[in-house]
Amino acid sequence: MMTCDDIVDALFVDGTQETLSPDHEMRNWRIGKSMVINEDSITTVAVQCRDMGWPGGILLSVQCRDDVVFETSGSWKCSTESHVGWEKPGFLMYSTQWQAAKAIKKHGSPPWNTIGEISSSAMWIWSETAATTVYCRGAVNGIYNMIGIFVLVKFDNKSL
Secondary structure (H helix, E strand, O other), X not given: OEEOOOEEEEEEEOOEEOOOOOHHHHHOOOOOOOEEOOOOEEEXXXXXXXXXXXXXXXXXXXXXXXXXXXXXXXXXXEEOOOOOOOOOOOOOOOOOOOEEOEEEEEOOOOOOOOOOOOOOOOEEEEOOOOOOEEEEEEEEEEEEEOOOOEEEEEEEOOOO
């Protein structure tokens, strides 16, 4: 499920850019949109999001059948600058510009409340540094066979 208040520039799964909904559908953060990722396995999810006000937030969970296998948390890394290959699984984050994501609030917390079927334990994240565009990525712990998965993503810039 995916939604955006402002602009989602890109979603990558293992370095491959996924097709997003038409732009007008990505702007209402209250309506989640699901998408099926036709991959045999997933190791890395990367998101580029543009925010038109502060604070911004990214909320995501990946499910395989009925199990949540991956979600946004403080373990993600974020940067306010793009680096060549940042979306790829083998990208090495030597730069100090890649910091642990700021965990803002748990999914279901006000003011956003619950958005669709995104995991209740997923955290709203953003970069530690206030920025209009952020690049965030997370590595899946282990490789999962992804039969019938869908990604639930939520982006927002609503004030906390």
